[in-house]
Amino acid sequence: MQNQLSYPPRLKALLAEIESTEQISSQLLIRILKSYDLKADDFAEFTDFGHDPRHSYGRTKLHTGKNFVMYLMSWAHNDFTAIHNHGLTDWGAVVFLEDVDHRLYTLEDNHLLLAARSSIPMGTMVPVKGDLIHSTGNNTEKPSMSLHIYGSHLPLGVPNNPSRVYEPEKKRVRITSGAAFLNGTENLSEPEPGITTDEATLLDYMNMVLPYYEKNRESDMVSYIKSVIRDPAIYFAHLAGLPKS
Ligand SMILES: [Fe+2]
Secondary structure (H helix, E strand, C coil), X not given: CCCHHHCCHHHHHHHHHHHHCCCCCHHHHHHHHHHHCCCHHHHHHHCCCCCCCCCCCEEEEEEECCCEEEEEEEECXXXXXXXXXXXXXXXXXXXXXXXXXXXXXXXXXXXEEEEEEEEECCCCEEECCCCCCEEEEXXXXXXXXXXXXXXXXXXXXXXXXXXXXXXXXXXXXXXXXXXXXXXXXXXXXXXXXCCEECXXXXXXXXXXXXXXXXXXXXHHHHHHHHHHHHCCHHHHHCHHHCCCC
16 A cells, blocks of 8 residues: 555645544535545556556555545556446545546346446546446546545445446456456455346447457457357357356
8 A cells, every 4th residue: 555655745635634524425525525626637646557457447545544445546548447336335436537438337136237328527526335336447548547435434444345346248246355357356255147238238338348358368258249249149148158257
């Protein structure tokens, strides 16, 4: 973890204010964040655009507090999270320091559906709770970043642990300590099979993740995804078409 003493003064002040605020909520957190007028330049030294290509985005843990955690996410071209929730998070916020591509999902009886897709403009702040299921990333050529704070009413230093990562290409859910890397290897427990979706959600998702698998030369998965994009019936027909994971 980054030594807090090396933080810029404004970030140190923000962390101290969050730490000392009793009975915090997402709305109160957002009011605090707005008073700091945070900009991308404030976090330039913490970016990780040159991350391991097997990680699908840059993820820098800035601080673990007594009941919250703060991350800076770095989004290079075609960097995306997997679809994920936020574990035990009771309160929190995302600050979009640049424009960020965002997909919101619903989940009912393991049926995952794309509810909305938009480009969230720089400066937007949105509340986060554990049951928020989304994917964020960058489909533009311009590098982007966002600040993420996940808090708990309990003394949990990392409230987004455990998180659920939804993997339509593998028809399963993986449990992680908070990371939402595409094709991640972290499994806190046995992955849970049985995720279903519809054709529109599937095609949007497969096109989103294809560049990641191509970059990492995952040839079996790349050919599977391309075949599903050409003919989605392959995906819905049976499990035999799934590539080896
Ligand atoms: Fe998230």
